[in-house]
Amino acid sequence: xxxxxxxxxTNAPDTPARRGPLRLLARWARAGWRALTSMGxxxxxxxxxxxxxxxxxxxxxxxxxxxxxxxxxxxxxxxxPWLDRLQLFDVFxxxxxxxxxxxxxxxxxxxxxxxxxxxxxxLRSVPVAAPRNLSRLPKHAAGEVAGSPxxxxxxxCARLRGWxxxxxxxxxxxxxxxxxxxxxxxxxxxxxxxxxxLLVAIAAGKLFGYEGNVIVIANGGPGVCSASPAAFxxxxxxxxxxxxxxxxxxxxxxxxxAHYLPNxxxxxxxxxxxxxxxxxxxxxxxxxxxxxxxxxxRIGGNRVYLQGHGYAPTFTVTFPNGQQRTQTxxxxxxxxxxxxxxxxxxxxxxxxxxPDPSERRKHxxxxxxxxxxxAELDGTLLSSSYPAANDPAVxxxxxxxxxxxxxxxxxxxxxxxxxxxxxxxxxxxxxxxLRQGEQVRLDDGTVVKFDGATPFVNLQVSHDxxxxxxxxxxxxxxxxxxVSLIVRRRRVWARITPSTEHPGTVNIELGxxxxxxxxxxxxxxxKLTERLLTDLPAAAPSKEKV
Numbered sequence: 001x002x003x004x005x006x007x008x009x010t011n012a013p014d015t016p017a018r019r020g021p022l023r024l025l026a027r028w029a030r031a032g033w034r035a036l037t038s039m040g041x042x043x044x045x046x047x048x049x050x051x052x053x054x055x056x057x058x059x060x061x062x063x064x065x066x067x068x069x070x071x072x073x074x075x076x077x078x079x080x081p082w083l084d085r086l087q088l089f090d091v092f093x094x095x096x097x098x099x100x101x102x103x104x105x106x107x108x109x110x111x112x113x114x115x116x117x118x119x120x121x122x123l124r125s126v127p128v129a130a131p132r133n134l135s136r137l138p139k140h141a142a143g144e145v146a147g148s149p150x151x152x153x154x155x156x157c158a159r160l161r162g163w164x165x166x167x168x169x170x171x172x173x174x175x176x177x178x179x180x181x182x183x184x185x186x187x188x189x190x191x192x193x194x195x196x197x198l199l200v201a202i203a204a205g206k207l208f209g210y211e212g213n214v215i216v217i218a219n220g221g222p223g224v225c226s227a228s229p230a231a232f233x234x235x236x237x238x239x240x241x242x243x244x245x246x247x248x249x250x251x252x253x254x255x256x257x258a259h260y261l262p263n264x265x266x267x268x269x270x271x272x273x274x275x276x277x278x279x280x281x282x283x284x285x286x287x288x289x290x291x292x293x294x295x296x297x298r299i300g301g302n303r304v305y306l307q308g309h310g311y312a313p314t315f316t317v318t319f320p321n322g323q324q325r326t327q328t329x330x331x332x333x334x335x336x337x338x339x340x341x342x343x344x345x346x347x348x349x350x351x352x353x354x355p356d357p358s359e360r361r362k363h364x365x366x367x368x369x370x371x372x373x374x375a376e377l378d379g380t381l382l383s384s385s386y387p388a389a390n391d392p393a394v395x396x397x398x399x400x401x402x403x404x405x406x407x408x409x410x411x412x413x414x415x416x417x418x419x420x421x422x423x424x425x426x427x428x429x430x431x432x433x434l435r436q437g438e439q440v441r442l443d444d445g446t447v448v449k450f451d452g453a454t455p456f457v458n459l460q461v462s463h464d465x466x467x468x469x470x471x472x473x474x475x476x477x478x479x480x481x482x483v484s485l486i487v488r489r490r491r492v493w494a495r496i497t498p499s500t501e502h503p504g505t506v507n508i509e510l511g512x513x514x515x516x517x518x519x520x521x522x523x524x525x526x527k528l529t530e531r532l533l534t535d536l537p538a539a540a541p542s543k544e545k546v
Contacts, residue, residue, distance in 0.1 A: 033110065036103070036106065036107050036110060037106075037107055037109075037110030037111045038107075038111065039111055041107050041111075042104065042107040042108050042111050045100060045103055045104040045107055046104060048100050049097075049100050049101060049104055052091065052096070052097050052100055053091065053092075053097075055088045055091050056091035056092055059072070059083065059088055059089060059091075060072055060089065061089060061090065061091065061092070062089045062090050063090065063092075063093065063234075063236040065234065066234070067412065069084075069089045072089075092206075093239075101203070104199075105199050105203070108195065108196060108199065109196065112192045112195070112196060115188075115192060116189055116192050116193065119185045119186075119188050119189045119192075120189065122182075122185045123182055123185045123186060123189070126164070126166050126177075127164060127165065127166055127177035127178055127179040127491065128177060128491075129168060129175065129177060130175045130177055130493035130494075130495055130511065131493070131511065134493060134495060134509050134510070134511030135509075135511075137511040137512060137513055138512070138513065138514070138518075138521075139510075139511065139512030139513070139521065139522070139525040140509075140510065140511050140512075141509075141510045141525075141529040141533070142507065142508065142509045142510065143507075143508050143533040144499060144502065144505050144506070144507050144508070145505060145506060145508060145533065146504060146505050146506075147504075147505070147506060148498075148506065149169075149172075149173075149174040149496045149497070149498060149506050150174065152174075152496050152506050152508060153167055153174045153176055153494070153496055156176050156494050156496075156508070156532055157176060157178075159531055159532055160176070160178045160492070160532075162180060163178040163179060163180045163492070164178065164179050164180065164182060165177065165178040165179075166178075172497070172498065173495060173496070173497050174495075174496040174497075175493065175494065175495050175496070176493065176494040176496070177491075177492075177493055178491070178492045178493070178494075179489070179490065179491045179492070179515075180489070180490050181487050181488050181489035181490055181515070181516070182489075183483055183487045184483065184484050184487040184488070184489055184516065186480075186483070187479075187480040187481070187482070187483030187484035187485075187487065188480065188484050189480070190476055190477070190479065190480030190483070191477055191480030191481050191484060192480075193476075193480075194473045194474070194476040194477035194480060195473075195477055197469065197473040197476075198470060198473040198474060198477060200466075200469075201466035201467075201469035201470045201473055202466060202470060203466075204465060204466040204469070205238075205464040205465060205466030205467060205470065206238055206239070207238045207239050207240045208238050208240050208241060208465050208466075209238045209241070209462075209463050209464040209465060209466070210229075210235065210236065210237045210238055210241045210243075210246065210462075210463050211235070211236045211460065211461070211462045211463070212226065212229065212231075212232035212234065212235040212236070212460070212461045213232060213233055213234045213235075213307065213458060213459070213460050213461075214226075214231065214232045214233050214458075214459055214461070215233055215330050215456050215457070215458050215459075216251065216252070216253045216456060216457055216459055217253070217312050217328060217330065217454055217455075217456045218253040218254065218255055218256045218271065218454060218455045218456060218457060219253075219254070219255055219256075219454050219455070220254075221252075221253065221312075221328070221454065221456070222252075223250055223251050223252030223253070224250070224251055224252075224459075225248065225249070225250040225251075226246060226247070226248065226249055226250075226251070226302075226461050227246055227248040227249075228243065228246065229243040229246070232461070246463075247277070247300040247301060247302050247463065248277070248281060249275055249276060249277035249281075249299060249300065249302070250275065250276040250277075250281065251273055251274070251275050251304065251459065252273065252274050252275075252286075253271055253272075253273050253456075253457055253459075254271075254272045254273060254274060255271065255272050255455075256269075256270075256271045256309055256455040256456075256457050257269070257270045257271070257272075258270075258309065258387070258388070258455075260386070260387055260388055264337055264338060264385075264386055264387055265337075266387070268292075268293075269292065269293050269306060269309060270290060270291065270292045270293075270306075271290075271291045271292075271306055271457050272288065272289075272290055272291075273288070273289055273290075273291050273297070274286040274287060274288050274289070275287055275289060275297065275299065275304075277299050277300055278300070291304065291306045292306065293306055301463060301465065302461055302462065302463045303461075303462045303463075304459055304460070304461055304462075305459065305460040305462065306457060306458075306459065307457075307458040307459065307460045308333075308457070308458035309455060309456065309457050309458065310330060310331065310332070310333040310339060310341055310455070310456055310458075311330070311331060311333075311339065311341055311371055311373060311389065311392075311453040311454070311455060311456065312328050312329055312330040312331065312453060312454045312455070312456045313328070313329070313331060313343070313345070313371050313392075313394060313450065313452075313453045314326065314327070314328040314450075314451040314452055314453065314454065315327055315345055315347075315367055315448060315449065315450060315451065316448075316449045316451055317347045317365060317446065317447070317448055317449075318446065318447040318449070319349060319350060319353060319446055320444060320445040320446060321350075321353055323350040323353065325347050325348070325349075325350065326451070327345050327347060328454055329343065329345050329413075330343070330413075330456045331343030331371050331414065332413075332414045335384065337387070338372075338373070338374075338383070338384035338385065338386060338387055339373050339384060339387040340370060340371070340372055340373075340383060340384040341370065341371045342368075342369070342370050342371070342414060342415075343368070343369075343371070343413070343414045344366055344367065344368040344412075344413075344414060344415060344416055345366070345367045345368075346364065346365070346366050346367075346403040346405055347364065347365040347366075347367070348360075348364055348403075348405055349363050349364065357406070361401075361402045361406060362400075362401060362402065363400060363401075364400070364401065364402060364403045364405060365398065365399065365400055365403070365446070365448075366398070366399040366400075366403045366416055366426060367396050367397075367398055367399075367448065368396065368397050368399065368415070368416055369394055369395045369396030369397055370382055370394065370395045370396075371392070371393075371394050371453060372384035372391075372392070372393050372394070372395075373386065373387055373388055373389040373390065373391075373392055373453070374386035374387075374388060374389070374390040374391050374392075375391045375392065375393035375435065377393075377433070380395075380433060381395075382394075382395035382433055389452075389453055389455075391435070391436075392435070392436045392450075392452055392453050393433060393434065393435045393436070393450075394433070394434050394450050395432075395433045396430075396431070396432060396433075396434065396448075396450075397428055397430070397431050398428070398429055398430040398431075398432075398440075398442065398448060399416070399421070399426040399427060399428050399429065400426070400427055400429050400442075401420070401424075401425050401426040401427050402420060402425040402426065403416070403420070403426065404417055404420055429442055429443060430442055430448075434449075434450040435450070436450060436451070436452045436453075437449075437450070437451070437452075438450055488514065488515075488516050488517050488521075489514070489515035489516045490512070490513075490514060490515065490521070490524070491512065491513045491514075491515060492510065492511070492512050492513075492525075492528065493510070493511045493512075494508055494509070494510050494532070495508070495509045495511075496508050496509075497509075508532075508533060510529055510532065510533070512525045512528070
């Protein structure tokens with residue numbers, strides 16, 4: 001007879017060997033969860049979040065100014081690309097900053113949820129029974145008064161108004177347990193809940209908010225309508241904003257007013273604007289508003305801020321056939337103290353002057369240079385001595401040729417593409433300084449006139465649906481923190497027993513315990529003892545241990 005090898009029973013229960021990997025995985029998961037939801041981990045993540053925000057304050061951010069990011073990378077050819085790979089130019093939307101934020105939120109939820117539950121239980125609890133030996137407590141006092149245990153207990157409870165108290169009677173001994181300071185636990189609950197709410201509100205603002213910046217020329221310049229991201233010079237959208245549901249409104253800037261000290265320091269900025277929103281768009285009604293720094297226009301959940309200002313020089317180009325082109329374009333302030341600005345204006349010849357497109361591209365003009373609101377000349381070197389437009393002047397280079405307007409390639413608003421000059425597609429034909437109203441004639445008869453400058457303002461349209469919630473949760477968080485710091489937990493017990501030596505009297509023994517801050521508890525307990533014992537009828541001299 002032969003026997004076949006035994007086959008494993010597939011229906012046999014799991015063995016410890018089989019359960020080993022699962023138990024190990026579960027043990028690791030529990031250990032990881034405990035580590036993540038500990039208060040120490042939450043504090044470390046909070047520190048990392050603050051540390052991770054530092055590059056966002058020191059380095060230019062792509063969401064705010066793409067050109068500055070590209071300029072930084074071009075100037076730092078070695079470290080710049082590495083910083084870009086690490087997303088240090090997109091800090092607040094980077095994967096590592098988002099991971100820290102998400103882990104911090106999970107850590108706080110896991111850490112604070114059981115604490116909040118414990119606080120709620122403590123808030124609903126009743127004072128605990130008196131310890132067996134009250135004389136061993138830090139605060140102790142005793143006295144003998146006339147009356148029954150019931151009347152004495154009622155008198156003690158009446159004089160502990162504002163305390164949570166409970167009376168217990170067993171074996172002829174009456175005990176009064178009292179506690180106050182439960183508002184401290186309520187403050188803890190409010191603080192923890194507000195902290196979570198604050199994080200949620202900030203996250204909601206980042207997800208559903210947007211922010212756009214646009215330069216608007218004052219004194220009758222074209223306004224702007226904010227129904228599309230294309231209307232802004234720079235636009236930062238939340239992760240859940242696709243740009244199709246922006247609040248529609250239109251703005252135009254009537255003037256800009258700035259006041260300066262004699263040294264050029266600004267004292268105030270203000271701008272009179274007009275806006276349309278809601279039914280005004282259909283009716284064509286414009287509403288006035290005086291826009292000032294830190295006094296934004298609030299409408300439709302949006303806020304319009306006055307962020308900055310500068311000047312937009314105006315040039316009139318008269319071509320040889322007598323046709324004119326006038327352009328007003330903002331130039332970038334390079335010196336915030338004097339508003340010395342730089343920029344470029346590209347002028348295309350009038351239609352029909354050069355039917356051949358290639359010939360027309362050879363006669364485009366580019367005016368690039370510096371603008372000084374209050375001119376100061378050192379020989380031919382132009383600078384500005386004051387930010388107000390007291391004596392406007394420009395120092396310009398005039399180029400003729402292909403300015404790149406027809407290539408479709410994006411160009412800087414404030415500088416020419418150096419490749420066009422290197423490739424001889426643009427040729428410098430004149431360098432000159434012009435004051436307001438002065439003009440220069442080029443070799444082909446073209447006249448370039450500097451007409452002056454118009455102020456422009458930089459407006460920021462910000463939409464943050466979580467901003468009010470952030471303010472509300474921040475205020476309640478501070479209120480809860482103050483309550484939890486100011487309110488003190490105190491416990492007092494009174495044990496009342498009939499006197500065996502003097503019938504008709506009772507012995508009252510008091511004990512006190514400070515559950516939180518012990519400072520000042522000695523004097524507070526003395527006043528409490530005096531109120532509870534001294535004024536009772538027929539009180540005997542009390543003895544007290546402090």
